[in-house]
Amino acid sequence: MKPDDFRAWGYRLVDWIAEYLEHVERYPVLPAVQPGDIRAQLPREPPQHPEPFDQIFADFQKYILPGITHWQSPNFFAFFPANNSYPSILGELLAAGLGVQGMLWQTSPACTELETHVLDWLVDLLGLPEKFASRSTGGGVIQDTASSATLCAVLAAREQASRGFSNANGVVPRFTAYASTEAHSSVEKAWRIAGLGSAALRRIPVDDRLALRPEALEAAIRTDRQAGWIPCFVCATVGTTSTLAHDPLRPIGEIARRYGLWLHVDAAMAGTAAIWPEFRYLHDGLELADSYCFNPHKWMGVNLDCDCFFVADRQALIRALSVLPEYLRNPASESGQVIDYRDWQIPLGRRFRALKLWFVLRSFGAEGLRTLVRRHVALARLFTDWLASDPRFELAAPVSLNLVCFRLRADDATNQTFLHRLNASGRLYLTHTRVRERFTLRLCIGNLRTQEHHLRAAWQLLQQTADQLLSSPPRSLQ
Numbered sequence: 001m002k003p004d005d006f007r008a009w010g011y012r013l014v015d016w017i018a019e020y021l022e023h024v025e026r027y028p029v030l031p032a033v034q035p036g037d038i039r040a041q042l043p044r045e046p047p048q049h050p051e052p053f054d055q056i057f058a059d060f061q062k063y064i065l066p067g068i069t070h071w072q073s074p075n076f077f078a079f080f081p082a083n084n085s086y087p088s089i090l091g092e093l094l095a096a097g098l099g100v101q102g103m104l105w106q107t108s109p110a111c112t113e114l115e116t117h118v119l120d121w122l123v124d125l126l127g128l129p130e131k132f133a134s135r136s137t138g139g140g141v142i143q144d145t146a147s148s149a150t151l152c153a154v155l156a157a158r159e160q161a162s163r164g165f166s167n168a169n170g171v172v173p174r175f176t177a178y179a180s181t182e183a184h185s186s187v188e189k190a191w192r193i194a195g196l197g198s199a200a201l202r203r204i205p206v207d208d209r210l211a212l213r214p215e216a217l218e219a220a221i222r223t224d225r226q227a228g229w230i231p232c233f234v235c236a237t238v239g240t241t242s243t244l245a246h247d248p249l250r251p252i253g254e255i256a257r258r259y260g261l262w263l264h265v266d267a268a269m270a271g272t273a274a275i276w277p278e279f280r281y282l283h284d285g286l287e288l289a290d291s292y293c294f295n296p297h298k299w300m301g302v303n304l305d306c307d308c309f310f311v312a313d314r315q316a317l318i319r320a321l322s323v324l325p326e327y328l329r330n331p332a333s334e335s336g337q338v339i340d341y342r343d344w345q346i347p348l349g350r351r352f353r354a355l356k357l358w359f360v361l362r363s364f365g366a367e368g369l370r371t372l373v374r375r376h377v378a379l380a381r382l383f384t385d386w387l388a389s390d391p392r393f394e395l396a397a398p399v400s401l402n403l404v405c406f407r408l409r410a411d412d413a414t415n416q417t418f419l420h421r422l423n424a425s426g427r428l429y430l431t432h433t434r435v436r437e438r439f440t441l442r443l444c445i446g447n448l449r450t451q452e453h454h455l456r457a458a459w460q461l462l463q464q465t466a467d468q469l470l471s472s473p474p475r476s477l478q
């Protein structure tokens with residue numbers, strides 16, 4: 001591709017993206033494809049000769065686009081959102097254009113310093129404890145995902161609890177970790193990858209609001225200690241994936257302190273809400289945590305991947321993850337005056353992800369982000385009111401932010417059919433969970449483009465589908 005072709009295609013693609021995003025609701029949210037449909041249309045052999053880009057792009061439109069799930073659709077209410085936004089897309093484009101590999105300060109000073117700077121900004125914007133700022137003992141780093149952040153936290157906790165033994169000699173088999181039964185699967189995955197075994201992860205029961213019960217945590221730690229285990233790590237969740245339940249950080253933090261455990265707080269989705277002081281109660285007690293993460297790529301308009309991971313003691317993290325080969329030695333690192341983010345993450349190489357975050361923070365401003373969060377929370381409350389007005393529906397969990405968990409007052413099979421019919425319409429996308437074993441629908445409002453009229457249309461579709469489902473005979477008679 002020649003520079004002029006790049007220019008021409010660059011302009012065309014930007015036009016195409018803007019057109020796509022402005023009219024994304026034209027598409028069915030879920031594509032109507034079966035497994036293997038996409039690959040069956042692609043040539044089996046890789047190309048031997050250069051192909052013109054107009055042919056390549058035509059094939060994208062013909063073969064790939066029909067297989068896309070439209071995450072940016074205002075009618076996407078599934079999982080948690082993965083928002084993009086125009087400034088973030090431009091940040092991704094610019095990072096691709098610069099093609100920087102920011103493993104060390106030396107390998108691109110601005111890549112490192114901008115990252116440190118915007119993560120310090122986030123400490124201020126979200127009212128996070130001062131110790132998470134780089135001007136204090138800690139600091140922040142952008143990870144690809146919350147899963148990686150939690151893994152880094154586990155590795156730092158393991159190294160700290162073993163006083164250096166685990167890096168030098170291998171895994172200490174008697175470490176235990178704690179998280180509620182509602183915690184994300186990434187906690188178990190991290191514990192497994194760290195070589196500590198799923199069986200040593202204790203799932204602590206929750207209360208009637210689906211929050212971890214601190215007294216059950218303390219009892220489990222005491223029982224384990226008496227049996228010769230070494231309790232080492234606890235993960236509290238602010239905004240669980242299933243229902244956005246939040247664990248009480250203060251009592252959990254006090255227990256972690258008392259028994260010498262590393263407390264990691266996973267606020268992947270809900271952390272963004274702290275941009276509003278009125279939601280900071282979710283973070284009450286966070287000053288007792290050793291590490292914290294949230295995902296701007298969920299609810300802050302920053303393209304995936306962007307997880308912000310903060311530690312209270314950066315040395316504890318670096319001790320766990322730093323290995324220095326000769327070919328990476330350089331004067332700046334040896335001066336001790338710079339941050340080398342390769343020591344704060346699993347991989348060596350890293351993209352310039354701070355650009356998109358910087359672009360978003362500046363383009364929206366704190367005010368713009370507050371408006372976004374406020375709007376989504378208000379829409380979730382509106383939807384909750386509609387549900388309450390229709391006796392065929394019930395709420396399945398308390399609604400604290402922008403996620404509503406609900407079901408028809410009917411058995412699991414009926415609710416499953418209900419969800420299937422809704423999604424098959426192509427007009428929206430919802431997913432499900434189980435709340436206390438029962439099949440439950442989740443509606444999460446987190447898309448930049450979702451307006452009240454989209455939600456109203458969704459509610460009408462829910463009501464019509466419920467009409468049809470509840471008036472038709474049970475499935476066994478059909």
Ligand SMILES: *Cc1c(COP(=O)(O)O)cnc(C)c1O
Pocket residue numbers: 080144145146147148184186237239240241266267268269295307
């Ligand atoms: C989404 C989510 C995760 C996983 O996020 P990734 O960034 O995809 O790893 C972890 N924890 C919670 C609470 C989540 O909601």
